[in-house]
Amino acid sequence: MSDSNSKDVILIGAGVLSTTFGSFLKDLAPDWNIKLFERLEKPAIESSNERNNAGTGHAALCELNYTVEQKDGSIDIEKAKEINEQFEISKQFWSYLVKTNQIQNPQEFIRPLPHISFVQGERNINFLKRRFEALSPLSMFKGIEYTEDHEKLKEWIPLMMDGRNPEEKVAASKIDEGTDVNFGELTRKMAKNLNEHDNAEIFYKHEVQDFNRRKDGKWEVKVKDLNTKKVETYITDYVFIGAGGHAIPLLQKTGIPESKHLGGFPISGAFLVCNNPKVVAEHEAKVYGKEPPGTPPMTVPHLDRRYIQDENTLLFGPFAAIGPKFLKNGSNLDLFKSLNTSNVGTMLASAFKNFPLVKYSIQEVLAKKEDRMKELRRFVPNAKDEDWDIHIAGKRVQVIKDTKEHGRGYIQFGTEVVNSKDHSVIALLGESPGASTSVSVALEVLEKNFPEYIKEWDGKIKEMIPSYGQSLIEDYALLKEIRQATGNELDLINK
Ligand SMILES: Cc1cc2nc3c(=O)[nH]c(=O)nc-3n(C[C@H](O)[C@H](O)[C@H](O)COP(=O)(O)OP(=O)(O)OC[C@H]3O[C@@H](n4cnc5c(N)ncnc54)[C@H](O)[C@@H]3O)c2cc1C
Numbered sequence: 313m314s315d316s317n318s319k320d321v322i323l324i325g326a327g328v329l330s331t332t333f334g335s336f337l338k339d340l341a342p343d344w345n346i347k348l349f350e351r352l353e354k355p356a357i358e359s360s361n362e363r364n365n366a367g368t369g370h371a372a373l374c375e376l377n378y379t380v381e382q383k384d385g386s387i388d389i390e391k392a393k394e395i396n397e398q399f400e401i402s403k404q405f406w407s408y409l410v411k412t413n414q415i416q417n418p419q420e421f422i423r424p425l426p427h428i429s430f431v432q433g434e435r436n437i438n439f440l441k442r443r444f445e446a447l448s449p450l451s452m453f454k455g456i457e458y459t460e461d462h463e464k465l466k467e468w469i470p471l472m473m474d475g476r477n478p479e480e481k482v483a484a485s486k487i488d489e490g491t492d493v494n495f496g497e498l499t500r501k502m503a504k505n506l507n508e509h510d511n512a513e514i515f516y517k518h519e520v521q522d523f524n525r526r527k528d529g530k531w532e533v534k535v536k537d538l539n540t541k542k543v544e545t546y547i548t549d550y551v552f553i554g555a556g557g558h559a560i561p562l563l564q565k566t567g568i569p570e571s572k573h574l575g576g577f578p579i580s581g582a583f584l585v586c587n588n589p590k591v592v593a594e595h596e597a598k599v600y601g602k603e604p605p606g607t608p609p610m611t612v613p614h615l616d617r618r619y620i621q622d623e624n625t626l627l628f629g630p631f632a633a634i635g636p637k638f639l640k641n642g643s644n645l646d647l648f649k650s651l652n653t654s655n656v657g658t659m660l661a662s663a664f665k666n667f668p669l670v671k672y673s674i675q676e677v678l679a680k681k682e683d684r685m686k687e688l689r690r691f692v693p694n695a696k697d698e699d700w701d702i703h704i705a706g707k708r709v710q711v712i713k714d715t716k717e718h719g720r721g722y723i724q725f726g727t728e729v730v731n732s733k734d735h736s737v738i739a740l741l742g743e744s745p746g747a748s749t750s751v752s753v754a755l756e757v758l759e760k761n762f763p764e765y766i767k768e769w770d771g772k773i774k775e776m777i778p779s780y781g782q783s784l785i786e787d788y789a790l791l792k793e794i795r796q797a798t799g800n801e802l803d804l805i806n807k
Contacts (some may be wrong), residue, residue: 320548322533323348324520324562326355328495329740330554331502332750333757335409338509339776340758340769346512347546348503349535351519351641355503358556360747362496362620364706366583366598366627369491370748371399373453374427374600377612379443387439387446395749396452397784400794401753401777406498407801415501418802420494423619426597427490428468430482432690436602437483444485451788458485467664471594472615475693489795490598491804492619495747523551523566531566531736552757553739557638557709561650563739568732575655576709576741577662577723578638578647583629584688584700591699592617592624599691615691628688630705631679638709655712661720662712668714711741727753735761751777 320336322329322346334346352358356749359365372378372392380388406422409415431440435461444458453799460483468486476482507514517538524532531551536543553562560576586592595617603612611632618625638646651659681702688695711724727742727749738761740753755777759766774780784791799805 318343318345319550320345320530320743321347321550321552322520322531322546322548323554324554325358325553325558326350326354326499326503326514326516327360327554327556328499328502328747328750329360329556329753330418330552331499331506332405333552333554334506334512335414335502336405336754336758336776338506340772341673341765342509342511343512346506346509347548348506348512348514349518349520349533350514350516351538354500354789355514355739356496356499358641359706360495360499360556360771361706361789362494362618363703364640365495365581365747366614366616366630366705367492367494367618367620368427368598368614368616368748369399369402369422369493370395371427371490372396372596373456373487373490374429374614375612376429376431376440376443376600376602379446381442383438389443389446389450392447393785398749398752399595400784400791400798401755401779403747403798403802404777404779404794405751407798409502409505411799414505415498415511416744420621421498421501422494422802422804423492424488424804425489425490425492425617425619426486428470428484428486428597428599429475430469430472430484430599430601430691432482434481437481440485440601447643451791452785455489456485456487459483463640469595469597469599471591472599472691472693474594484599489804490599491737492510492617493748494620506683507790520562522554527565529734529736549736550761551737553737557642557646557707557742559739560640560709560711561646563730563737563741564650564652566732566737568737570730570732572654573658573714574730575659575662575712576638576647576650576661577712578635578707578709580633580635580640580707581630581705582633582684583627583631583703583705584684585703586626586628586699586701587624588699589624592626596628601691613687613691615688627703628691628700629684631684631687633704637707639707640704642707658712658720661714662723668724709741729753729756729760731757731761755780777783788789 323334349397372395378392378395381464382388410418431437447453448456490571506512519536519538522534531548532545553559555562563571598616600612600614615628636644636647714720727746731738738757778793
């Protein structure tokens with residue numbers, strides 16, 4: 313039971329988003345009662361698991377989709393600046409958790425790793441060069457290097473240059489300050505920390521099944537204990553839906569107007585994974601290429617060194633695979649059940665509008681291992697079949713909705729916060745750069761949905777995120793100071 317100042321909050325799902333939001337809330341409002349329900353037996357089993365995502369700390373250092381070529385030939389770098397700042401914000405929050413001893417051993421979840429962009433052919437080389445020229449004067453991207461020289465490239469990416477035609481036109485840019493993030497480990501650490509808080513409790517093997525709005529504005533949340541099969545009703549002031557692929561179906565169950573004309577289309581990611589230590593030792597970077605024309609950011613091919621506990625691993629992908637489940641551990645009826653009279657037109661309009669994407673997805677689904685190895689050999693010319701295995705990673709549920717600006721069936725890329733008008737229901741929908749920007753997403757949730765508390769919480773938020781309220785894009789001295797501090801705290805410097 314809560315006293316008059318305290319509020320009850322229910323968080324759904326123990327992935328990186330709910331555990332991040334819970335970690336904020338427990339320090340901002342220590343008297344509030346937090347209950348987190350997770351249908352599986354542990355935290356971070358779905359998309360936040362280290363084997364279900366690529367672990368890129370997205371800071372726009374190497375991802376070419378954040379620097380878009382304009383019709384006049386210029387490169388728009390605004391998105392890159394925004395993504396870079398958001399990752400600096402994430403690192404500040406993780407540093408705060410380490411500094412206050414709420415989580416320990418940062419090297420278990422974040423490691424420094426150069427981020428490289430790699431392109432082939434005149435047109436793409438020309439683009440990369442102009443991107444480099446646009447980014448290099450900015451303090452944010454200080455230290456970026458560019459080369460078309462094969463000898464230099466052999467130093468940066470030996471595995472990718474071995475066996476390559478010396479006449480082939482290729483180029484790359486590199487920034488050493490990139491990272492590989494084990495979002496699974498980070499989530500487990502935050503979940504443990506949240507569970508240790510006096511006013512918070514995590515219930516595993518508990519599935520949220522339905523909602524009922526009461527006359528007093530509170531919500532009744534029906535939760536099934538999957539061990540005992542008993543269903544209990546919990547009453548709460550706020551519902552936070554951080555249920556990954558299931559966020560859309562759960563939002564629909566609340567019946568709030570914001571859940572209408574909105575659908576989701578599930579796409580699984582698959583990677584080729586290499587565990588041969590000899591091959592792995594030849595590649596110490598995350599290397600992002602250019603996405604096929606007309607396809608979304610999640611199709612950008614990349615070759616990554618991963619730090620997953622003590623394993624030596626490379627991954628290449630992602631390749632898309634389509635199936636009806638909204639979660640890896642979901643049901644084959646998920647897609648079917650999410651269709652209703654308000655969104656079936658939205659979904660159909662989307663299929664017509666996005667034909668290149670549909671075509672690409674069908675090609676991807678039909679692709680065999682040999683087709684995928686062919687893709688890989690554009691990156692690793694000497695790749696051997698026996699060194700690489702297919703691994704099915706996590707699900708992304710692409711949000712499809714009607715908008716005033718884009719009309720019916722618009723595919724929304726990126727993470728989106730949806731909330732009821734009275735702010736009692738908050739849902740996080742969407743996909744990449746999800747995990748990397750989880751802290752900015754949590755801040756957006758706080759600012760948008762708790763306006764009456766934000767002034768009171770301002771000082772504490774500044775303690776958590778020292779740059780809060782200031783621009784790291786405009787203020788280089790501040791950026792430098794913050795990077796130095798988080799680099800030290802997270803053990804990212806001189807490794
Ligand atoms: C292939 C792939 C590669 C990616 N690569 C990157 C990357 O390199 N960098 C990056 O930053 N991001 C990446 N992402 C995105 C990132 O993984 C996600 O944005 C992030 O993990 C989403 O976290 P989440 O907490 O919302 O969801 P999840 O981690 O999926 O957690 C949701 C949880 O909710 C639980 N749940 C669902 N329904 C219920 C219910 N009814 N009751 C109780 N519990 C429920 C689920 O069991 C699950 O544990 C990638 C994603 C994919 C799929």
